[in-house]
Amino acid sequence: MTVLDKRGELAPNGAADTVIDVRGLRMRYGSRDVLTGVDFTVRRGEVITLLGPNGAGKTTTVEILEGFRMRSAGEVGVLGVDPAKGDERWRARIGVVLQSWRDHGRWRVRDLLAHLGSYYAPYSTPERERPHDVDKLLETVRLAEQAEQRLVSLSGGSAAAWTSLSGSWAGPSCCSSTSRPPGSTRWRGGTSTIWCTACPTWRTPPSCSPPTTSPRPSSSPTVSSSWPRGGSSPTGSADQLARQVSGQAEVRWSRGGERFVHATPDATRFVRELFAQYGEEVADLEVRRASLEDTYMAMVHRQERAR
């Protein structure tokens, strides 16, 4: 049985475009429940990010989608196939970005890229020719100059470029990645990002690093949260989440050399009133919608209070 047949009833709107479909996904390790009924759908061209504190089950979810881990219960379809039963043909359509790697240290970047890409050659079709041109791929992620370097000698930036590349050398239809956000010290969890594309030619994701403080509106990822307990989990785009969860925007201004900060659910109205009251005296005005990071922190706090 493939989920393909069932997809229509599972995702009635735009079923043909559905790339990933997860219904009632459960994962239990011994007596510990990690996932208790996760549902989401990813359509062609969407980028979704799973957010959650450590142990929320983000990596587990992604690994189930990759076919690397067996689930305890629920329906999962990736490109119309149950990952637990995915064959090599299915595997050839999935790109996986490893969370951390130290492998193939002695290989040169170009050699390994060409070697790994060659495995996809039998799956080449006129619509989707594979593997991709190695030089073009290296060019895309700006690794051309490091092509002859050994993987072990790659510096941080080049290593990150290699990480992003590793999911896309085959021109996959679906690419998943798990990573921890760099930089921010406030994140106590991580993110797992899933890209879905069904274009004949794969384009490297615009940014292969997870959203740090705020995602660029151009990619406008749908953000979904994965929570182990606590009933309904907020789901939506970064902007929707921010409204739903924190609901607060921050307004900063100065008046007569003194600085002010005010948090409000309705920034527009507040600013209008601010000008009505002080007019020309208001300077250095700054209005900030809650960032993804703020939203995330608010969600974590709420979650912990609920416990």
Added chain:
Amino acid sequence: MNPTVHATRLGLARGWTETRHSLTNPQDLGWNLIVVTVFVVVLLFQRNAKVEGSALPLAMLTLPGILGMWVAVAGYTGAAGTLAVEREDGTLLRAKAVPQGMVGYLVGRIVSLSLITLFTLVIIFVAGLLLLPHLATAGGSGWLVLIWVPVLGLLATLPWGAVIGSLVRSPNSAFGLTMLPIIGLTAISGIFYPISALPGWVQGVAQAFPIYWLGLGIRSGLLPDAAAALEISGSWRHLETAGVLGAWAVAGLLTAPAVLRRMARRESGSTMEAHRQQHLQRTP
């Protein structure tokens, strides 16, 4: 294009690339140099000692033993260690993520481990030829036996090394679990002195494992036929050698794929990360 055949071909290329990496890596070459030096020193010390009841220099008996033992070391410890390391560093996970990647990985590893072992064997052998000029003229059973015994020996040991590497939790235990039995078996397998000097039941135990037969087979290729008198039952026993090594090879090749599949299924990014964290805790 059959994907499995295609992946096997990629595996051969992969094996050759990894062999080149190893043979040009200063660390690997240094390790090879140390091994060869140790064995040459042993041979040097034994050059003038004579085997009891024969005119053969003791070193001529030791050299085949060393070669035989090295096949087993490479087969067991080499395969187990490599697999344990590459499970932890993500090589296997990467192989799992590409279609037929595991086929390519396994073929590549068999090729590279065999070629690297062969390289070390040839160096030890050449060093032996320089030290023991009689050797070149001594060959009783001919050179053919010097090819099929090491190759069959690798087939008899590599799959079991891979099985151990799949079952252990860390590269350290892979090393310990294979090296200790090898040292024990080497001691009772007539590698550094004739097995006929040992009690009968110890001889029995030794003959159940590949190391004795590897040593015997290579001795048969390097020593004059008269030296067979020193062996158990006074013969080179080629048939039995092929039988025991072949049985280990068949059993190993039947067991290894299932164990490897089971291990590979369990491998994922988070289990790899968990092992790594454990490892970091052990080594502050």
